[in-house]
Amino acid sequence: MGKLKFYIPVISFIALAVLMWRGLYLNPKELPSVLIDKQMPAFQRTTVDGQLVSNENLPDQIFLLNVWGSYCLPCLIEHPTLMRLSEEGDIPVVGINYRDRQNLAQEWLLDNGNPFAFSILDEDGRFGIDLGVYGAPETYLVDSNGVIRFRHVSVLDENVWREDFEPAIAELRSREGFDQ
């Protein structure tokens, strides 16, 4: 007992150090999404191309929902990854053109290439609020029932794809396969 008492300060110091050490590597900018495991909010909006879309138009398989804007420089960094995904055709990508102007968005897609099945126009950011978006780029993983399963804030590069998205998609697929 006497020995144990002697170790209490050492143990609590180590516990605190581990906790703070971990804290150093947390990203305080990455807020947890409240919408995880919730149905994607209902919408009826026009696309960047001027077509009317609603939840009905969403892919009935696992897909990505990518928040982007023509003003957004990090969006250019993740653009090649989205282009690759769209070329492979395995996981469709739906865009949300967030707080942008339609003509600028159209130009951006012409200049850089269009990886999106369609891009929902959200000029005033109102749809973004329903999703809990706080800035482009953000990427959501939505399952075939339209339920949001995962959110990544900031650039989605190949590393993030491999480390976060691929396992999440594999898990979703195995779960969905199990359901059927």
Next chain:
Amino acid sequence: MRVTIARKSLYVSALLGFFLAVSLAMYSPVEVFAQVDTFAFETDEQQQRFRQLSDELRCPMCQNTSLTGSSGGVAEDLRREVHRMIMEGMTDEEIEQFMFERYGDFIFYKPRLRAETILLWFGPLLFLLIGAWLAFGIFRKAKSVETEAHQLDVGQQERLKQLLEDK
């Protein structure tokens, strides 16, 4: 005499000027950083509620700035939504619930008391109690050591006497 009076009033005005400068420096940041939105309200009460809500809701993008103080895009949108909801006659609780459903606990400077936030609310009290318990234990032990140390047995008393006499 005239000179002293003039000097005195100079001191007084310098002092006043200093206090004025200090109080301006203390209050002006609020004015400087406040965002200039043009929202129309029907009553002062609505405007008051808008101010209060914008001060108490945190901008999710800029982390430690309220909606009032933030120039971020999402803060601008959220201020617009707060205004819209006030004008639609929603209560403060309903507006806060709207924000909570989209942005979670982070949106509040004063998070709600829930199972997830209970440690945040009462953690400091818990640590205080642990600290008090430890301190109490240490003091009690120190006290018992102290009283023990004063009690010398017969042999020790003899030796003490001897030592003192030798001196």
